Amino acid sequence: MMTRKEFLEQVMKMANLKDLKQADEATRAVISLTKLIIGPKLSQKIAKVSPPDLREGWEAIKPAYPKKPIKILTGPGGEDADIREMVPHLQKHLGVEIKVEHISGFWGKIPFEKFQEMEPDGYTLICYTFPRSIIIEQMGEARFKAKEFTPIFAWSSGNQFLVVPSGTFQTFEDFLNEAKKRTLTGAIPIKGGINHIAGLVLAEGLGIQVNWVPYGGLTPSIAALSRREADFTISLGGTLPPWVKAGKINILAMLPDKTGGRSPYFSHIPTVKELGYDIPPITTRHVLEAPPQTPSHIVKVLEEALSKIIRKSSYIEWARKNLVLIDPLGAQTLFKEKEEVYSYIEKIKEKLKKEW
Known part of the structure; x- marks a missing residue:
């Protein structure tokens, strides 16, 4: 031997x-x-x-990657808290420091345009709520191509809900009857955001007219409902329980996602499909991506690390407490979903721009 x-x-x-x-x-x-x-x-x-x-x-002998600290770009929202919860486990698994850089203007096109030009060496990554990148690219003039970003992993998905002020609409039918009579006011975090697009798709499917008013964030949008400045908003579920408990808002329905079922955290809330309306799903996900043309062997290292972390009991417990739905997609599956969403947004963008 x-x-x-x-x-x-x-x-x-x-x-x-x-x-x-x-x-x-x-x-x-x-x-x-x-x-x-x-x-x-x-x-x-x-x-x-x-x-x-x-x-x-x-x-x-350690693998050739990673050999130095990795930087993850992110912005305000659930993805920031989510990736920060995972970072200690990721550092331990990869053996290098992971720095999370919270950048301003993350809801705009500039961060994605800069990311497009980053070195594809695996040391600068981006974490965001998908399909934000595709929406920003398709709905305005942008100097980046979301489909060229290298998918690594998606690990959680979010359900969107139709939310109204307390004491207004008791049921989805009440809401729809009023919407047929007049133009409703919809509170949104920003124009062109995921909530806005989901709302536009819902409004088109229901055949209603909406005046969309941006409030600069999800919490301000919900606060506007509590003051009855708006008739409704579209929101992810994680931020809603305190407002419901305080008697400020009601949740009328869940917008469709790819599963077709109800949210395990809001199992008492019916889906729009259950209520008789077949609305195209827009599934939101927390994703990690690398710059264009990042080598597959680097993707593999990161994908395997993340797939192990989401199975850890500590992360599962954190996800449960924060109403995060663990729904992993590997790099290849995420790539296919990106292609599907890209095609869908591309088809409807001109129609949506009229409502912009």
Whole structure:
């Protein structure tokens, strides 16, 4: 059985190197890159079948990626809290520091335009609520292509709800009857955001007219309802319970998502489909992506790390407390969903722009 020294001597001879030190350096570089390409599972199998001396050397060498701190760009919203909860586990798994950079103007096009030009080396990533990038690109003039970003992983999805002030509409039917009589006022965080697009799709499906008023954020939008400045808003579920408990708002219906069922956290709320309306689903997800043309072996390292983290009991418990739906999509599946959503937004964008 070959020892580590005998192995290095063979490398030195075959590569025509001058000494064992050069052979060791060359071997470390090749093994490091090999580990990056094949991933941890196959690497562990190779270690198990290697002689003890060679196994020790193999296990001591880290993969070629990552070798330095990784920066994750994000902005205000649920994705920020979500990725920060995962970062300690990600640092432990990857063995490098993970820095989360909260950037202003994240709901606009500038962060995505800058990200388009980042080096595809795996050291700058972006975490956001999908499909924000596609909406921003399709609904305005932008110098980036969301479909060119490299998908890594999606791990949670969110349900959107139709929310009204307390003491106004008791049922979805009440809301719809009033909407048929007059133009309603819809509170939204920003024009062109996910809530706005979901609302536009809903309004078109219901055949109603809406005057959309931006309030600069989700909490201000819900606050506007509590003051009865607006007739309704479209909101993710995570922020709603305190307002419901305080008697400020009512939740009338859940907008459709790809599952077709009710939210496990709001199982008493009917879906729009249950109420008789077939509205196209727009599923929101927290995603992590890399710049265009990031190599697949880097994606694989990050994808495997994230897929393990979401199975940890501590993250599952955090997700439950924060009403986060764990719904993982690997890189390839996320790519396919991006293609579907991209095509859908592209088809309806001209119609939506008229309502802008």
